[in-house]
Amino acid sequence: MTSSAVDSSTLLDIRELRIAFEHRGRSLEVLHGVSLRIAAGESVGLVGESGCGKSITWLSVLGLLGKHTHVTGSVQFQGRELLGLSDTALSQIRGRKIAMIFQDPSSSLNPAQRIGSQIAESLALHRGLRGAQANAEILELLDHVEIPDAKRRMNAYPHELSGGMNQRVMIAMALAGQPDLLIADEPTTALDATVQAQILVLLDTIRRETGMALVTISHDLGVISEISDRVLVMYAGSIVESAPSQTLFSQAQHPYSLGLLAAMPAFDVEVHRLTTIRGSIPQAGQLIQGCSFVARCDFAQDNCRHSAPALRTIAVGHELACTRKLAA
Amino acid sequence: MTALLKVHNLHRHFAVEGKNEWLAGKSILRAVDGVTLSVQRGKTLGLVGESGCGKSTMAKLVLGLIPATAGTVEFDGKPVTAKRNQAWRAARRHMQMVYQDPLGALDRRLTALEQVTEPLLIHDKQGEIKPTVAAKTMMRAVGLTDNLFERYPHELSGGQRQRVVLARALVLKPSLLVCDEPISALDVSVQAQVINLLDDLRQQMNLTMLFISHDLRVVRHICDEVAVMYLGRIIEQGYAKDVLSHPAHPYTQALISAISTPGMKHTKVSSGRIILKGEPPNPVDVPTGCSFHPRCALATAHCKTSAPVVTRIGDGHTVSCHLHTMIHHGASS
Numbered sequence: 001m002t003s004s005a006v007d008s009s010t011l012l013d014i015r016e017l018r019i020a021f022e023h024r025g026r027s028l029e030v031l032h033g034v035s036l037r038i039a040a041g042e043s044v045g046l047v048g049e050s051g052c053g054k055s056i057t058w059l060s061v062l063g064l065l066g067k068h069t070h071v072t073g074s075v076q077f078q079g080r081e082l083l084g085l086s087d088t089a090l091s092q093i094r095g096r097k098i099a100m101i102f103q104d105p106s107s108s109l110n111p112a113q114r115i116g117s118q119i120a121e122s123l124a125l126h127r128g129l130r131g132a133q134a135n136a137e138i139l140e141l142l143d144h145v146e147i148p149d150a151k152r153r154m155n156a157y158p159h160e161l162s163g164g165m166n167q168r169v170m171i172a173m174a175l176a177g178q179p180d181l182l183i184a185d186e187p188t189t190a191l192d193a194t195v196q197a198q199i200l201v202l203l204d205t206i207r208r209e210t211g212m213a214l215v216t217i218s219h220d221l222g223v224i225s226e227i228s229d230r231v232l233v234m235y236a237g238s239i240v241e242s243a244p245s246q247t248l249f250s251q252a253q254h255p256y257s258l259g260l261l262a263a264m265p266a267f268d269v270e271v272h273r274l275t276t277i278r279g280s281i282p283q284a285g286q287l288i289q290g291c292s293f294v295a296r297c298d299f300a301q302d303n304c305r306h307s308a309p310a311l312r313t314i315a316v317g318h319e320l321a322c323t324r325k326l327a328a
Numbered sequence: 329m330t331a332l333l334k335v336h337n338l339h340r341h342f343a344v345e346g347k348n349e350w351l352a353g354k355s356i357l358r359a360v361d362g363v364t365l366s367v368q369r370g371k372t373l374g375l376v377g378e379s380g381c382g383k384s385t386m387a388k389l390v391l392g393l394i395p396a397t398a399g400t401v402e403f404d405g406k407p408v409t410a411k412r413n414q415a416w417r418a419a420r421r422h423m424q425m426v427y428q429d430p431l432g433a434l435d436r437r438l439t440a441l442e443q444v445t446e447p448l449l450i451h452d453k454q455g456e457i458k459p460t461v462a463a464k465t466m467m468r469a470v471g472l473t474d475n476l477f478e479r480y481p482h483e484l485s486g487g488q489r490q491r492v493v494l495a496r497a498l499v500l501k502p503s504l505l506v507c508d509e510p511i512s513a514l515d516v517s518v519q520a521q522v523i524n525l526l527d528d529l530r531q532q533m534n535l536t537m538l539f540i541s542h543d544l545r546v547v548r549h550i551c552d553e554v555a556v557m558y559l560g561r562i563i564e565q566g567y568a569k570d571v572l573s574h575p576a577h578p579y580t581q582a583l584i585s586a587i588s589t590p591g592m593k594h595t596k597v598s599s600g601r602i603i604l605k606g607e608p609p610n611p612v613d614v615p616t617g618c619s620f621h622p623r624c625a626l627a628t629a630h631c632k633t634s635a636p637v638v639t640r641i642g643d644g645h646t647v648s649c650h651l652h653t654m655i656h657h658g659a660s661s
Contacts, residue, residue: 049515050486162607163379192378193542193586194604201603219516222588263520265549267572267587274524274549277517280485 011181011213012038012061012098017073019053019060027070031056032237032292034073035311038181043207043214045228045245047221047260049281053237054217058183062098063090078180096126099174103186105166109158115169116154119176126177141172146202164195168202175206182207185217200226221260225249230317233257236282236292239311243318253314254322255297291322299324331366332536333390333504338363338399340385344612357612359385361560362399367553369503372530372537374551374568376544376583378608382560383540387506390538391423392416403504421451424497428509430489434481440467441477444495451500466499467492469532470525487518491525498529505530506538511546523550544587548572553644556580559611559619566645576647578602578624618650626651 019031031053038044048054060071061082075082077093085093102108110118119138123129129137142150145168158166167187174182184203188196204227207214218224224231224245231248233241233256241254252258262275279296282288290305291297297304303323311321340360359382367373377383388394390401395410402408403419410416427433434443441460444467448459467477470491481489490510497505510526511519523546530537541547547554548568555565556577564577575581585602604623609615618636621627628650636648 049517164607192608193544194378194582195607197586197601197603220588221516226588260516263517265520265523265545267545267548267584273527274520276520276524278521280487280518281515 009039010037011040011042011078013074013076014057014061015074015076017057017060017075018071019056019065020070022068022070030237031060032308034234034237034239036232036239036242038213038215040180041207041211041213043204043216043227043229045224045231046215046217046234047219047224047231048234049219051236051281052234054234055185058100058185058215058217062094062100063087064094095122095174096177097179098181098183099177099179100183100185101167101170101174101187104190105163105170106158108170109166111158114155114157115161119154119169119173122173122176137176138172141175142169144175144206145169145172147172162195163191164199167191167199171199171202171206175210178210179212181213181215183215183217186219187216188223189218189220196223203227221249221264233260236288238292238308238321239319240293240321241319242311247315247318251318253318253320253324254293255299255324256293259296330369332369332404333367333538334400334402335363335365335386335390336400336402338386338389338401339397340382340389340394341397355612358560358614359611360389360396361614363557363560363562365555365562365565367504367536367538369536370534371552372539372550374547374554375538375540375557376542376547376554377557378542380559380608380611381557382611383557384508386557387425387508387538387540391425391506392419421447421500422502423504423506424500424502426490426493426497426505426507426510429513430486430493431481433493434489436481439478439480440472440484440492443481443492444499447496447500463495463499466495470495470498470529471521485518486514487521490514490518490522494522494525494529498533498535501533502535504536504538506540508540509542510539512541512543519546526550544572544584556583559608559614561619561648563620563649564645564647566642570642570645576641576645576652577620577649578626578651579604579620618648 015035017031017034018029020027020029034057046054059065061075065071071083073083077098082090082093116138119141120134123134123137138154139150142154147153147165147168161169187203188199191199200223203214216224216227228245231243231245232239233254235256241252241257248257252261259275259277263277265274277296282292291308294300294304309321309323311319314320338360339362342357342359344355344357363386365373375383375386389396392408392410400407403423408419441463444463445459448462464477472488472491472495476484476488484492511522514522527550529535539547539551551568553566554568554571555562556571556579558579564571564575564580571580572584575584582602582604606623609622615622617633618631621631624631631650636650636653638646638648639652640646641652
């Protein structure tokens with residue numbers, strides 16, 4: 001990998017990213033200054049509920065938000081600033097160095113085009129491969145994502161394949177550009193439980209083999225914990241906690257992280273009542289004084305209502321945006 | 329105790345146009361293929377399985393929304409048919425359904441209160457209490473506050489919408505509630521709220537529930553009994569604690585193994601877990617013998633040719649698998 005003078009292990013460095021939408025003449029801020037860093041080859045999980053900003057962060061990194069959005073901050077990828085980059089320049093990176101796969105493979109694929117030619121498109125665009133060379137690479141990619149009988153399947157249309165197979169095709173397309181960073185947005189949500197396990201194993205294996213970094217976005221803590229080294233918890237447009245996976249699941253500190261963990265029914269112990277987080281997430285763009293979680297928090301104090309807590313380091317690799325006294 | 333819902337040897341086959349290469353020659357999709365089960369009054373049965381296994385077709389059959397190809401459904405001692413006659417309409421009010429996607433299930437042009445009032449206007453014309461009063465009582469019971477009554481579905485959050493769907497289903501005081509993936513479309517923190525609510529209402533109203541879900545955690549939490557479905561058949565059935573703690577069928581074992589546990593070492597992906605080969609086969613082209621054999625790590629030659637029969641392996645715990653037939657009957661048939 002080419003790397004400049006910056007810290008060679010940092011692949012992506014997002015600083016103070018803010019996103020606001022124009023809506024009826026008003027500006028609604030949905031992302032409130034997110035900073036995060038992804039190292040080369042790292043596997044990071046991003047967890048949060050719908051509307052917390054976990055997907056939009058990445059859409060803005062890839063310049064996929066429409067004209068009516070206002071993005072500020074800085075996104076440095078391999079030492080290069082992405083925000084404000086022209087579309088032509090961005091297309092050298094988008095889909096090539098940074099690839100993304102989405103929740104529902106059947107709506108991301110072109111239903112009227114054979115899957116082989118959809119992959120060929122990425123290969124031609126990103127690596128200039130055509131003809132026999134491209135065909136050989138397509139077979140290789142389909143093999144890599146463990147699609148059996150690749151020769152025959154490359155001529156299939158998406159509707160002839162199952163959801164799990166289509167998601168494998170999406171992964172193959174994402175890998176076609178040999179990305180340094182793969183963003184998987186809810187990659188298994190639309191899939192069956194047994195197939196979900198297969199896809200997670202596949203993503204994990206590919207990451208280890210290719211050395212690319214992987215960002216997995218999910219609302220499912222189980223999925224995140226399986227393939228991520230580090231977990232970021234987002235709530236209402238901010239990162240509220242960041243920790244190594246093991247630490248987060250055993251020593252989460254933010255009341256929201258704790259609530260998310262407790263709200264999941266346990267499989268091996270009998271619980272009569274599930275712990276819930278009362279209320280619901282604030283509406284996008286709703287201005288909240290102080291901590292955005294205050295209305296739902298059991299530990300809220302007066303000062304929580306006045307100022308929003310900043311992310312601070314509480315242990316090695318563990319950051320927290322909460323002023324609560326730490327549990328021992 | 330008596331069974332409120334009895335399903336006997338139920339079949340539902342769909343004719344499929346066999347035009348493309350995958351379906352050529354075959355033209356029958358056996359969505360439900362010989363299901364027998366019963367739900368006791370006041371109990372909850374979880375119906376578990378992956379997409380395409382026939383869970384949702386079961387829901388429609390049980391409610392008499394589509395006719396069965398063969399077999400019977402009995403609700404409260406009376407047969408349920410899909411003939412839209414007086415008896416069918418009379419039975420409707422006692423059996424209600426909650427769907428996965430609340431926004432799709434609600435009428436976007438009606439306010440929350442109008443949606444919940446509507447069943448009363450249809451079924452309860454001679455009711456003693458004014459429909460809107462009864463509807464409001466139910467809405468408060470499911471945790472909707474008065475300020476939400478006049479809102480339209482798009483003005484409500486996902487959790488609130490699902491509460492409206494629940495209120496609408498329960499306002500007629502049904503005895504059977506069929507829930508088809510009732511929480512899959514909701515956020516994690518809201519899922520827990522809705523599960524707790526279902527749990528409370530079930531006890532307060534002595535509801536019998538058929539709870540269709542692919543989420544074994546939730547099933548474990550809320551169901552008394554569990555039936556595991558694969559390609560239109562029940563392959564294992566029993567009390568939730570037996571089936572989920574001591575799964576006997578290799579498929580059930582794989583489903584349970586696929587549950588991810590937060591906090592488990594993230595290397596779990598590569599260790600100890602059963603990862604099934606392949607995907608559920610196309611229900612139009614069901615494998616011979618035991619339909620699970622192409623994906624089963626323990627399959628023998630016998631499994632490829634002969635279909636296993638239902639074997640009792642414990643108190644109310646049955647399984648359809650040759651591994652157990654052999655243990656219990658010595659040799660296989």
